[in-house]
Amino acid sequence: MNQSxxxxxxxxxxxxxxxxxxxxxxxxxxxxxxxxxxxxxxxVARDPDPTAAASADLEEVAAIVTELAAVEVVVGLPRTLAGAEGPAAEAARTYAGRLSVRIAPVPVRLVDERLTTVDAHRNLRESGVDGRRQRSVVDQAAAVLILQGALDAERNSGRPPGELVRTDGRKPRTKDRRR
Structure with missing residues (x-):
C-alpha cells in the first residue's frame, strides 16, 4: 500500500x-x-463616515494591499475574554466583509485578537515610547501582533489561520470558523 x-x-x-x-x-x-x-x-485614519460605499480608509487599505502584492489579509476580531463578540467584533466583521469585496480575489481572514491592543501598549511602554507617541503607533503595533500570531499559527498547524470572510454573503463552513 502506497502511503505518501x-x-x-x-x-x-x-x-x-x-x-x-x-x-x-x-x-x-x-x-x-x-x-x-x-x-x-x-x-490609517478612519473615515468619519465608515458606512460610505467607498470610504477613504477602505480605499487606502486596499491600495496598501495592492501595493504590497499581498496574497492574504488578516483582520483582528476583538472577542471578549469569555470569547463573546460585542460591538467592536461586529465592526471588525463588517469592515473585513467590505474589504474582502473590495480586494477580491485576495482572501481576507478574521483571527481572534483578544488583548492585542493592551499588549501593544505594554510593549511600547516597555520599549520607552511615551504615552503621547503611543497613540500614533499603537494600532500598527496591534496589527503586528495580530499578523504575527496568524503567521505563527499557520506555520504550527499547516492551515490558514482563523475564519475565511466570504464575499458571497454566505456564512463560512464550520471548519472555517475556528476560534
Missing part, C-alpha cells in the same frame, strides 16, 4: 497584511514574502 505524505496544503508563499480595526484608526502591518515576520506599515 499529505499534499493538501501547499506552502503558501507571499506577503500577508494584518489589520487592526479601531473606531478612530486602522493599524496596518505586513509580513515578509516568506511569511515569517510581521512589521508595522502605517496607521
Amino acid at each position: 505524505a499529505p499534499t493538501s496544503m501547499p506552502t503558501r508563499h507571499g506577503r500577508r497584511v494584518g489589520i487592526d480595526v479601531g473606531s478612530v484608526r486602522i493599524g496596518v502591518a505586513a509580513s515578509d514574502p516568506d511569511a515569517l515576520l510581521a512589521t508595522p506599515v502605517r496607521t
Whole structure:
C-alpha cells in the first residue's frame, strides 16, 4: 500500500497584511514574502463616515494591499475574554466583509485578537515610547501582533489561520470558523 505524505496544503508563499480595526484608526502591518515576520506599515485614519460605499480608509487599505502584492489579509476580531463578540467584533466583521469585496480575489481572514491592543501598549511602554507617541503607533503595533500570531499559527498547524470572510454573503463552513 502506497502511503505518501499529505499534499493538501501547499506552502503558501507571499506577503500577508494584518489589520487592526479601531473606531478612530486602522493599524496596518505586513509580513515578509516568506511569511515569517510581521512589521508595522502605517496607521490609517478612519473615515468619519465608515458606512460610505467607498470610504477613504477602505480605499487606502486596499491600495496598501495592492501595493504590497499581498496574497492574504488578516483582520483582528476583538472577542471578549469569555470569547463573546460585542460591538467592536461586529465592526471588525463588517469592515473585513467590505474589504474582502473590495480586494477580491485576495482572501481576507478574521483571527481572534483578544488583548492585542493592551499588549501593544505594554510593549511600547516597555520599549520607552511615551504615552503621547503611543497613540500614533499603537494600532500598527496591534496589527503586528495580530499578523504575527496568524503567521505563527499557520506555520504550527499547516492551515490558514482563523475564519475565511466570504464575499458571497454566505456564512463560512464550520471548519472555517475556528476560534
